[in-house]
Amino acid sequence: MSAHHPATAELDLATVLHALSDPQRLQIVRELAADPEPRACGGFDLKVTKSTCTHHFRVLREAGVIEQQQLGTSRLNSLRRADLDERFPGLLDAVLAPVPA
Amino acid sequence: MSAHHPATAELDLATVLHALSDPQRLQIVRELAADPEPRACGGFDLKVTKSTCTHHFRVLREAGVIEQQQLGTSRLNSLRRADLDERFPGLLDAVLAPVPA
DNA sequence: ACAGAAGTTCGATAAACGTCGTACAATGAG
């Protein structure tokens, strides 16, 4: 069951922005960016149920923000930083930047 | 009826990203960025009705992306570029940048 | 005063969204 990942050239800005416009998903992306080690879905401190997590990870994957690879029963998530930087230069950096005081 | 504009310090990233995640609104922002002259709502080539335009301009305004000032029967829209740059440095530039070939 | 132009307001509607719970499949440990 190889989940669908869009190619870099197919990434759509509106779709990516929508994927990033949810607080839970924003937190996922922030944690992934903070520690570049791929991490299983359960390794995030989200205050929603498992099935909701599945939903959010799918939205991020189908938008092309993250990549998922199966490993045992876990699914390792990693940020598609290079692809995003190539297609939308500066976007991820701006989204991940701490808010100025 | 002075419409509500959020203060710069109150701009919320998720809200701004959501406001930018719609094709119509993205086009509005692009046109506003291309020509820094404030423009009336009707001056955009949108393929939706007037009342839908009202909706989109309100979403952008309440997210803090645009500023609206009344002038006669028109409402002039301008991008809050300085405020956005101050609060989310690089974000607007990344969103407005042409997609690399 | 009247007519036109520019937007808003107010339902309405159909679709998408975020969330949950339960049931299910697949893998790894004992």
Add this chain to the structure above:
DNA sequence: CTCATTGTACGACGTTTATCGAACTTCTGT
């Protein structure tokens, strides 16, 4: 084999969203 772990699939739910049309307000020109 059995069982716990990890995540998915599916249906359900209430909310939000994007869209429209019709009626309305406000200003401007004549």
